[in-house]
Amino acid sequence: MWYLLIVTLVWAFSFSLIGVYLRGVDPWFSVLLRAGLASLVFLPFISIANIKRDVIIRLLGIGAIQLGLMYGFYYHSFLYLTVPEVLLFTIMTPIYITLLKDLLDRQFNPTPLAAALVAVAGALLIRYDTLTSDYLFGMFLVQGANLCFASGQVFYKRLIAANSNLTQHNVFGLFFLGAFAFSVLSFVLFGNAERLPATTTEWSVLIYLGVVASGLGYFAWNKGATIVSVGQLAVMNNLLIPAGIIVNVAIWNREADLLRLTLGGVIILAAMFMAKKSQ
Numbered sequence: 001m002w003y004l005l006i007v008t009l010v011w012a013f014s015f016s017l018i019g020v021y022l023r024g025v026d027p028w029f030s031v032l033l034r035a036g037l038a039s040l041v042f043l044p045f046i047s048i049a050n051i052k053r054d055v056i057i058r059l060l061g062i063g064a065i066q067l068g069l070m071y072g073f074y075y076h077s078f079l080y081l082t083v084p085e086v087l088l089f090t091i092m093t094p095i096y097i098t099l100l101k102d103l104l105d106r107q108f109n110p111t112p113l114a115a116a117l118v119a120v121a122g123a124l125l126i127r128y129d130t131l132t133s134d135y136l137f138g139m140f141l142v143q144g145a146n147l148c149f150a151s152g153q154v155f156y157k158r159l160i161a162a163n164s165n166l167t168q169h170n171v172f173g174l175f176f177l178g179a180f181a182f183s184v185l186s187f188v189l190f191g192n193a194e195r196l197p198a199t200t201t202e203w204s205v206l207i208y209l210g211v212v213a214s215g216l217g218y219f220a221w222n223k224g225a226t227i228v229s230v231g232q233l234a235v236m237n238n239l240l241i242p243a244g245i246i247v248n249v250a251i252w253n254r255e256a257d258l259l260r261l262t263l264g265g266v267i268i269l270a271a272m273f274m275a276k277k278s279q
Helices: 002-011 014-021 027-045 053-077 083-105 110-127 135-162 168-190 200-225 230-252 258-277
Strands: none
Touching: 002 014, 002 200, 002 230, 014 083, 014 200, 014 230, 027 053, 027 168, 027 200, 053 083, 053 135, 053 168, 053 200, 083 110, 083 135, 083 230, 110 230, 110 258, 135 200, 135 230, 168 200, 230 258
16 A cells, blocks of 8 residues: 555646646657656566566556556646646546456456545545536546556556566566557657757656656556555545645645545545455
8 A cells, every 4th residue: 555655645746747847848759758768767677587478468568558548648638628627537547447347357346336436526526626618628538548547557456466476576667668669659650849848847847757757656556556455446546636736735836625625535535444444
């Protein structure tokens, strides 16, 4: 659980950093640089001796989906949505996690889904606000990102469970290489080379996001996902919302309804308790 809590604190800054400082940067270049820097962090640790080919291919594919394709949807959503709206539309991720897990297991477990629904209710209470008129397309982009992020977590958790002999830091570089390969192709096909970072601030934010938020963050998050139950993992995905709002209020002096923030946070913690009891 500590892995997920620490990464939640790190990622709480990412929403605002992207929404405030990177709106003018080509989204596909942002994905490319983040995936490339994260790959460099783990490249020295890669060891695939005695690793089955299908495991290697699956790790590459999970990275391409959970990081590469997800960021493609995610970064483009900031072109249509405000930071609070992006936060609002991420609340569906816990439900996707529980439903996908049940679908793959071919059985229905109501408790994790109930915990996820409670977490969504808490997040919705915190973040529901007036929406802009152009929000619909942005909402679908965020749902695409949510589905990619949820499926990556579930597939990685199942992969490690089925291959307990894997040393995760020795193979996680493959996850980032899959994302990097996807992002290179996407930038070549869809990127705009005229919208590269132009200021020291933009470059600094992207380097931080690539090395810390992506490189260290995704490894710690996915490792944490292999330790907790599916219900706890689902709920933790929505703990990012109050954390992100606290960062907005504390650093960027954005207004927030502290009563709704507190009540929503309590509901999410209750959902965490439900998920833990379901183990």
